[in-house]
Amino acid sequence: MARPTARVLALLEILQAGGGFTVADLAGRLGVDERTVRRYAGHLADLGIPVEARRGRYGGYRLAPGYKLPPLMLTDEEAVAVMLGLVAATRAGLVTTEGAAAESATAKIRRVLPAVLARRIDSLLDTVDFTAPARKPTPPGIEVLLVLAEAARHQQPVSITYTSWHGRSGERQLDPYGLVFHAGRWYVTGHDHHRGDVRTFRLDRIGTARPVQGRFDIPAGFDPTTQVLAGLAAVPYAHDISVVLHTSLGQARRRIPPSVGTLTEVPDGVRLTTRAERLDGAAQLLAGLGWPFTIDRPDELRDEVRALAARLRTAADAGR
Incomplete structure (x- = not known):
């Protein structure tokens, strides 16, 4: 606190x-x-x-003796919205302290709700189930999160201490353009003065953040979410993949999020460039899209598609 x-x-x-x-x-x-x-x-x-x-x-x-806070005046709909919001935030990994903040907030709200409403909400929380798996959060420091949020809002540079994925630490000056929460992690993206380019940093790897003198302008049309997802899609993996999907760019964009790869319109369709650790997953993705496609690279992906097709034929013929 x-x-x-x-x-x-x-x-x-x-x-x-x-x-x-x-x-x-x-x-x-x-x-x-x-x-x-x-x-x-x-x-x-x-x-x-x-x-x-x-x-x-x-x-x-x-x-003063006898003083009690009055019951929290929420309608049934408001109370359900607040409690389910806290549960959903915990499951999504959105909370910043391994769930402790959400759990303590839930307990405080529960204590001041009218007894009948509290019992009904307890019944809901005890019986509800979720189809989406819970994500393990990688929480940032709350002070780091708040400093970066204020700096992004007021367009003020910050100095951060950052530890890279291979363990090297250093200090950087950053113009934070925006914060993004994606797949259980918090990211900040903006202009890195050290590299002279727009970069994205994971907040759980930022040790400290403090405002510094100055002001910056955010480039016109800059979208922090698009920048973060594009950056994640460009992370090095074992296999570099290029496939032409024989469909329209509009259809491809509706089915393939930016975090999967880059889509480029070409004369005979849409080129998908992406990276993957396992080619069997890429083969399943292509099969699941349902469009004709042409594989540019790697050649090993063709073998994975053939193997997947064979398994599907075997499964379809079973029990005849």
Whole structure:
């Protein structure tokens, strides 16, 4: 809880447990000095929460006896939307702290819902199932995420410490054009001053991020999502693939996302260039598209397509 608002709410959570707390005790729990604790208590009082102060050397704070936060005023539809949103965020890997933040938020909301509504939502969460598999998140540091988000919004450069996939660390200056969440990972893309080019960085590999002086302009028409997906599609793999799909560019774009590969219109169709670790997966992709195609490279892909066709014929003939 690095942000002041979060600590003010944390103070309220502590005081709601009941009893009195010394300023020193509260300062230790919140990780701030005693003067800051007094300021946070003043914030709560300004919000109409009855925080009572005890004077003297061992003075402290407590909530007025009998005070309880009112039930959270959500309609059934709103409560279901919030709770399912938290569950979905956890399963998608969107949360930034291995699910701890979503779980604690769910518990807090559950405690203040009206009892009947809380029981109904518990029944929903206990019985619901999902067809999409849960993703294991690779969470970034929350401070890194927030610094980059503010810098991208205000178009302010940042200095980051970054560890590459082969373990080398260094400091870079980046103009962050935007943040993208894809397949359980957070990415930032923008102009890397060291390379003099647009690059994409995984947030879980960024150790620190801090704003620096200056301002930048985002190129007209720049799309962070397209940039990230195109970059991921260009990552080196074992096999470099080029196939001409005998269909239109519009149809190809509707079926093949940018993360799979690059589509280029050619006289006899659409060229798909991509990379793959395994050619059997590429053969299955081509078969699943349902269009005629011509393989440019590699020759080994033709063998995989023939092998897949043989397996399909065998399966179709079985049981005749």
